[in-house]
Amino acid sequence: MKEKREADIVRKILLGDVQLYGTLVRKYQGPIYNLMLRMTGDADISADLAQEAFVRAYEKLDTFNLRRRLFPWLYTLALNVARDWLRKDGRDRHVFVEDAAVMVREQDRRDEPKAMNDRLDGAKAFKAVMNLDSKYREALMLRYRHDFSMQEIAATLGISVSAAKMRLSRGLDMVRQQFDGGNNP
Structure with a gap:
């Protein structure tokens, strides 16, 4: 999905075509889940955190700069979700890498x-x-x-x-x- 096409999709989502958000989720669910898995080391928690990241991204989509690439913005947001989870209750900060x-x-x-x-x-x-x-x-x-x-x-x-x-x-x-x-x- 080209950046221009992604910007068009985001524009349409912001104008009310919320069903298109699923296109972005399907494209980036693998990398975001893998990020969460590296951060937590737990498949179930990773799935929950990835879902939370996509919900948070949807809620903040109006702050996305349409002239930039979507994935770095989404990745940064997801990384912050994972870091918040790690800080909560002083969890271990060990980061895992994909196999x-x-x-x-x-x-x-x-x-x-x-x-x-x-x-x-x-x-x-x-x-x-x-x-x-x-x-x-x-x-x-x-x-x-x-x-x-x-x-x-x-x-x-x-x-x-x-x-x-x-x-x-x-x-x-x-x-x-x-x-x-x-x-x-």
């Missing part, structure tokens, strides 16, 4: 002759990412899993663009160090 099979994009699976080496390298890289502090993991996931721009990463994480670049750079350096056989970063 390696989910992290590999479909276009990466098409080249079957090198699939075995890719899987081995992918598992090693996944382990390296899992060993990172959550602030680096989040930045890497936003950039390389969800294709966020530096500005979108900064806005989502509530940091400056410079800090977002630094987190990505440091996170990649740490992954390279682990991937290349180095010890802890």
Whole structure:
């Protein structure tokens, strides 16, 4: 769904065609649920929090800037829902990452002759990412899993663009160090 088309859908929803909201939910329910699963580690809680995020997004849809991409706005809102849940009653702040099979994009699976080496390298890289502090993991996931721009990463994480670049750079350096056989970063 192109950004212009999404803006048109949001405009129509705001004008009263609420049934169209289901189109947006269907498109983004997977990534939002996966975010919640990484944050909570519990499938049932993740489903509830994803639903809460979509309800909150619907309630705040009139604050969305139609000239921007919808997904970063929605992801930021969902991340705040998850953070609110974690803060409530002092819950554990451990952040989970999707399993390696989910992290590999479909276009990466098409080249079957090198699939075995890719899987081995992918598992090693996944382990390296899992060993990172959550602030680096989040930045890497936003950039390389969800294709966020530096500005979108900064806005989502509530940091400056410079800090977002630094987190990505440091996170990649740490992954390279682990991937290349180095010890802890």
